[in-house]
Amino acid sequence: MANNVLLKLLRVSTAAHLARLRPLRVKADHLRAAGCRRSCSSTEQISRYPVPYRKDLPYDIVELMEEVESKGGFLPNVFKVLSHRPAEFRAFFAYYNELMNKETGSLTKADRELIVVATSSYNKCLYCVVSHGALHRIYSKKPTLSDQVVVNYKVAELTPRERTMLDFAMAVCRCDTITEEHFRSLEEVGFDREDAWDIAAIAAFFAMSNRLAHLTDMRPNLEFFNMGRVPRDKSSNKAEEK
Incomplete structure (x- = not known):
């Protein structure tokens, strides 16, 4: 089941997803409250840079993390590590999506x-x-x-x-x-x-x-x-x- 779920989670249209999230101020409060109870980090050392607590991240990034984790059963560490710089996080995943999930061209x-x-x-x-x-x-x-x-x-x-x-x-x-x-x-x-x-x-x-x-x-x-x-x-x- 985890394999099929992972196929779906990386097909998320990140740019469209982030744009849709901008007006969701009320939901952001809920996500921030949930983030207060846990960090993006774990007991395992995954980066030499600080990994932010979810309560300190912009609401659109928190929601994307919640969605990926919910669908895949775990949150890939790249999401945690790159959240150290939220603006670059958004740019990275927007370009990733354009390259890796596009439906045009001959590449599978x-x-x-x-x-x-x-x-x-x-x-x-x-x-x-x-x-x-x-x-x-x-x-x-x-x-x-x-x-x-x-x-x-x-x-x-x-x-x-x-x-x-x-x-x-x-x-x-x-x-x-x-x-x-x-x-x-x-x-x-x-x-x-x-x-x-x-x-x-x-x-x-x-x-x-x-x-x-x-x-x-x-x-x-x-x-x-x-x-x-x-x-x-x-x-x-x-x-x-x-």
């Missing part, structure tokens, strides 16, 4: 997560490798591919399309000189120039995210490690429904 959700895994591995970002590896397992239904990519994508069991996509993502990640040959290679496996922009933008955005994770010493939630590795027992789910 599994493709997008695989780009994050490959480039984050190169950038040595534990948080993004673990969390986005979990998401790739869920979207792709392939429990080992992201692990292979973390070690060496060149010998992973990739399709020609996936390999070409990651070759281009890694060229952007390494700041290689981008040439027309890169675009021709992408076109040969079905990607157009707008898809190339998407691949490059994901690699670029997560280069920034990786470095923020390094700065803060951001730690992945334990829940991410096992996600998507073992197929759900559908028979037990049906029994529970009865």
Whole structure:
């Protein structure tokens, strides 16, 4: 159940969600009161920067956290760590949503997560490798591919399309000189120039995210490690429904 829920929670349209929340002043008082009873932090050290108490955060960020935690069963640590700077929190998740949850172009959700895994591995970002590896397992239904990519994508069991996509993502990640040959290679496996922009933008955005994770010493939630590795027992789910 947790896997299906996580698929939904990251599809939240953050920009629209935040805009909708601005007039909800009355509800903000309720959320702040609830926040007084707990902090965004836990006993585990997840950042070298202070993690704010929810009572001290803007009401729109608190509501987004409440929604994510309610739907997913836990709050990913990136929400807690980045809440240290609320304005940047909003900008980060608005751009994240535009890149990772858009419905246009040829990239699937599994493709997008695989780009994050490959480039984050190169950038040595534990948080993004673990969390986005979990998401790739869920979207792709392939429990080992992201692990292979973390070690060496060149010998992973990739399709020609996936390999070409990651070759281009890694060229952007390494700041290689981008040439027309890169675009021709992408076109040969079905990607157009707008898809190339998407691949490059994901690699670029997560280069920034990786470095923020390094700065803060951001730690992945334990829940991410096992996600998507073992197929759900559908028979037990049906029994529970009865």
